[in-house]
Amino acid sequence: MGLMLRSPQQTLLRAVEEAAAHLYVWALKDIPQDLRDALAGALDRETSTPGRRVLETILRNVEVADAERNLVCQDTGIPVYYCRVGDGFPLHPARIHEALRAGTERATIEHPLRSNTVHTLTRQNTGHNVGHRVPIVHWDFVAGWEGLDVKCVPKGSGSENMSFLKMCVPADGVAGIKRFVLESIVDAGGKPCPPGIVGVGIGGSADYAMHLAKEAIARPVGTRNPDPEVAKLEQELFELLNETGIGPMGLGGDVTVLQVHVEHADTHMTLNPVAVNYQCWAARRATAHVRPDGSVEYDREA
Ligand code: SF4
Numbered sequence: 001m002g003l004m005l006r007s008p009q010q011t012l013l014r015a016v017e018e019a020a021a022h023l024y025v026w027a028l029k030d031i032p033q034d035l036r037d038a039l040a041g042a043l044d045r046e047t048s049t050p051g052r053r054v055l056e057t058i059l060r061n062v063e064v065a066d067a068e069r070n071l072v073c074q075d076t077g078i079p080v081y082y083c084r085v086g087d088g089f090p091l092h093p094a095r096i097h098e099a100l101r102a103g104t105e106r107a108t109i110e111h112p113l114r115s116n117t118v119h120t121l122t123r124q125n126t127g128h129n130v131g132h133r134v135p136i137v138h139w140d141f142v143a144g145w146e147g148l149d150v151k152c153v154p155k156g157s158g159s160e161n162m163s164f165l166k167m168c169v170p171a172d173g174v175a176g177i178k179r180f181v182l183e184s185i186v187d188a189g190g191k192p193c194p195p196g197i198v199g200v201g202i203g204g205s206a207d208y209a210m211h212l213a214k215e216a217i218a219r220p221v222g223t224r225n226p227d228p229e230v231a232k233l234e235q236e237l238f239e240l241l242n243e244t245g246i247g248p249m250g251l252g253g254d255v256t257v258l259q260v261h262v263e264h265a266d267t268h269m270t271l272n273p274v275a276v277n278y279q280c281w282a283a284r285r286a287t288a289h290v291r292p293d294g295s296v297e298y299d300r301e302a
Helices: 008-029 033-045 049-068 093-110 170-188 206-217 228-241
Strands: 080-086 136-142 148-152 163-168 196-204 257-267 272-279 286-290 296-299
Touching (some): 008 148, 080 093, 170 196, 196 206, 206 257, 206 272, 228 257
Antiparallel strands (some): 080 148, 148 286
């Protein structure tokens, strides 16, 4: 029998598929340390009895998931991947996309995971968490680099349903941005499984602001935007939203959000878009760094 040799392209394709399959399951089971610390910090800060009970239950839930190597929440979310592709990475993004799709499907079948993906109109399940334009893949291209970073962020529907966009006018200024974020979080109440991370996207265009809000929730918890003006807004919103008294799971308390992350883009002189994307307490994310030779390093903290 002849020896089956894989071409470097096939090896890489396989490595990305494996990485996607591993990331999806891993993200669902093993939440990052920064999130664990934020949840423990929330319990330290919380003074209300129902709020403390909720946080204790969440932390116990995480412990049980660790001990039993099980999912932290039954909602396996909609699979979302963020790819940073170096211009020297030897696999074309079309092939990377193919591998992410195959990996998602494999993880869903092999684990097995609950398949959430349906046709939007017929509501027919498309099977295995893949479908038309699912998984959702975002791209960033990096000049002068040979690597590929894949971050998997399975997004629960309870929190994704609490996504809001407003085209403020420039005269609304920063106060208008804050007001809209505050109104959004008050309207959302306990529905997005608080306390979580509020992602805010400002600037760009309507679609890009929402993209930025989503990107914001995928950052390590508590990191601050490098722009000092934006970082100041993050801190002010963090304090403001925790004054609402919504509390853990909306039962009242001091901790309504674990963090607020803001991402921004410059915009048109007559635009002031603001998007809010909520991430629940189960803020799952996991990253793989793939090298051109197909070796993969997994990273829970990126
Ligand atoms: S919003 Fe998050 S914590 Fe709530 S059910 Fe969905 S995935 Fe689970």
